[in-house]
Amino acid sequence: MTAISSGDVVTAYKRYAPVYDFLFGKVLEQGRKRIADEVCRLTPGTLLEVGVGTGLLLSRYPADAEIVGVDVSREMLDRAREAASILRNHKITLHEMDGEHLGFEDGSFDLVTVPYVLSVTPDPARFMDELRRVCKPNGYILVANHFSGQRGWRVLEAITRSVADRIGFRSEFNFDQHVPHPDWTIEKVEEVNMLGLSRLVVIRNGK
Incomplete structure (x- = not known):
């Protein structure tokens, strides 16, 4: 697995911030829509978005939920704050945080x-442990991510492997290595986005 440092991620998303919505908005739109659908179905009182980015999901969360968004990139957060500022009926707090x-x-x-976000974090195991820690027992964790070997993406994964560290993500990222955990239950996995680029994983946290 390609090694990524926190500096790689911060540098990459400083570059992406001005063009992120243009590059990844429509490409990853279906996955964001499915996240929002699941959130509305589960009706949480409190919600944390880790990797809030430019705030593309904020308007789709229930207005009666207390929403907290965090991101490691100050530049991405600046754009998320702009998005949040017009959502006057939402309760949104944003933090620069790893x-x-x-x-x-x-x-x-x-x-x-x-x-x-999962495949761009330097230490995925620690990252997942943190998600589990801050989520309530029997609460939910929704992960959307690209995982290795999905449909016709194997060739692209191999091509991008050598430059992945410079562009801030891992092109090859194994689902079975990083998602299953003895202290939670995977309730649903579905392919989302163009040609099954990503998977949406619905996880019920353990007691």
């Missing part, structure tokens, strides 16, 4: 969303 070191108490949130 997903591997979340500054929240155990069991703080009913639901945690993780849109397209």
Whole structure:
């Protein structure tokens, strides 16, 4: 697995911030829509989005939920704050924060969303442990991400492997290695986005 440092991620998303919505908005739209659908179905009182980015999901969350968004990129957060500022009926708080070191108490949130972040974090195991820690027992974690070997993407994964560290993500990222956990239950996995580029994983946290 390609090694990524936190510096790689910050540098990459500083570059992406001005053009992120243009590059990844429509390409990853279906996955974001499915996250929002699941959030509305689960009706959380408190919600944490790890990797809030430019705030593309914020308007789709229930207005009666207390929403917290975190991101490691200050530049991406600046854009998320612009998006949040016009959502006057939503309760949104945004923080610059590393997903591997979340500054929240155990069991703080009913639901945690993780849109397209898992394969760009330097230490996925620590990252997942943090998600589990801050999610309430029997709460939910929704992960949308690209995983290795999905449909016709194997060739592209191999092509991009050598430059993945410079562009801030891993092109090859194994589902079975990083998602299953003895302390939670995977309730649903579905392919989303063009040609099955990504998977949406619905996880019920353990007690």
